[in-house]
Amino acid sequence: QAATSAIVKSLPGYSDDLPFKLETGYVGVGESEQIQLFYYFIESERDAKRDPLMLWLTGGPGCSAFSGLVLEIGPLKFNYTAFNSESDIPDLQLNPYSWTKWLLDHPKFLKSPLYISGDSYSGKLVPIIVQKILNGNRMGIKPIMNVKGYVIGNPLTEENIDYNSRVQYAYRVSLLSDELYEFAKMSCHGHFVNVDENNTNCLRAVQAISDVTYLINNPHVLEPKCKYVSPKPDKKRLTTHTIVDQGVSTTELRCRNQGYLLLYTWANNESVRKALHVRKGTVDHWVRCNRSLSYAKNIPSSVGYHQTLTNEDLRALIY
Structure with a gap:
């Protein structure tokens, strides 16, 4: 079964029509496709047929790629100065710095140079996925993917x-x-x-x-450690009510990862879910990282995969 998809032309919090092509949808995995993975795809604004294609995986394990959409590599970001706790939804603005079934359903991208990428816990997953793709290409498993390399930030290895x-x-x-x-x-x-x-x-x-x-901000040791803003949200449950009902100080919103705060308000807004074509009833309350995910950690180290990939004709960026 091919991926189901829809084109998103506008988003709550962004005043105009989107100046880029955004597609969302679901890809079924498992023998009977009992698991439906939600994805979003943003097409290149330059030469979509020739530009590289990137798959981005957020870490965790179990963290949502919505983080990437408005906090990391996406074309939109939150307007922090315009947000207050009484707002219905955070404002969005343009960011100036700005899988196999899916490829079968989007054949025009099959020849695009493919880079597998991610951050944090994805440091274990990305090199393994790249190796799997290379093995599949050699065995002639369709579709043949034009993988050219991988990119991982702050990666976990062992x-x-x-x-x-x-x-x-x-x-x-x-x-x-x-x-x-x-x-x-x-x-x-x-x-x-x-x-x-x-x-x-x-x-x-x-x-x-x-x-x-204890009070050091691990990712950025020269910056303050914020109470609610943390890459490890399992240590303190953050919800929309935390932001609106309890009131988060403006100091918290000035923290580097302040987008985590606004993301809960934005992603749990019903108009956002409708705009993104999220199937009604599939998610009760969106959380950035699903710590109840049934996940088997059976690969203790990705170091060996990195060593093997250095012998391949690939480009790698680890930062």
Whole structure:
């Protein structure tokens, strides 16, 4: 069954007709297509037939790609200065910086250079997907995809490597004292994750590091840590009522990730769902990251996939 789709010509919060082609729809996955994945597709405003095609996967696992639409790589962004807690919906403005069934349903893009991309937890998924596509191309599985490379930002690769390196990084940017770092290094021998409960000195060191970095904004260490704005929303449930009923301070709206706040109001507005052709009743209350997702984490590391892909004729951007 091909993807079902609709063209979106306007969006609540944006005063004019959209100056780009936006398509939304569903792709069924599973043997009986019991799972319906919602997608949005934005066509290039230059040369759509020749420009590269990019698939963007948001991390989590389980986080919504709506984040990418108005917070990361999309052509629209929120107008933060115009928003107040009494508004029905946040205003949108143009951003100046701005899968196989789907390709079968959109054959004009089959020859477009394809880049698989994403951020955060997608650092594990993207290189695996690229390898799967290459394997499928070699086996002649249709459709043949013109994959040219991949792009991943702030990627997760392997928990022990990534999380252990945070202590070294914190020391290099002067978040840890010489004494604490040396004590931790001597006590933990470079292993700060899943510490042996019998290693009391290492446990003390890890707790001390946690205490002194608790109020640090991990992604941007020179900026304030905001109460509600967090890439890890499972630590504090954020809802439309949090914003409207409790009232979020203007300080929160000045935080780098303030779009997380407005996204809940925008995505849960019924007029937005109608404009995007979201099937009524499929989602009760939209959340940015679905932490109840049944997900098997059976690939501990993507490092080996990266190493294999370096032998392919591909371009890679890791930032």
